[in-house]
Amino acid sequence: MARPSKLYLVCYNSLQALGWFVALLRLLPCLAPPVSVHSAYAVAGDLICVLQTCAILETVHAAIGLVPSAPLLAFL
Numbered sequence: 001m002a003r004p005s006k007l008y009l010v011c012y013n014s015l016q017a018l019g020w021f022v023a024l025l026r027l028l029p030c031l032a033p034p035v036s037v038h039s040a041y042a043v044a045g046d047l048i049c050v051l052q053t054c055a056i057l058e059t060v061h062a063a064i065g066l067v068p069s070a071p072l073l074a075f076l
Contacts, residue, residue: 005066019051
């Protein structure tokens with residue numbers, strides 16, 4: 001049986017990957033002319049902000065030892 005930490009990391013990474021895939025799908029129609037940054041942000045900006053905020057957990061994972069990485073490198 002998998003350790004709970006391993007299961008958590010698999011779920012975390014899967015949700016992040018799914019979230020970025022959804023963001024990409026939302027942004028693809030914005031590539032058609034006329035291209036506008038404002039329309040792209042309106043379509044996917046909130047989701048990308050949430051995903052980037054959740055990425056702070058990468059540093060926490062390294063700091064508490066869930067992943068074999070230095071917290072400073074994860075922070076960068």
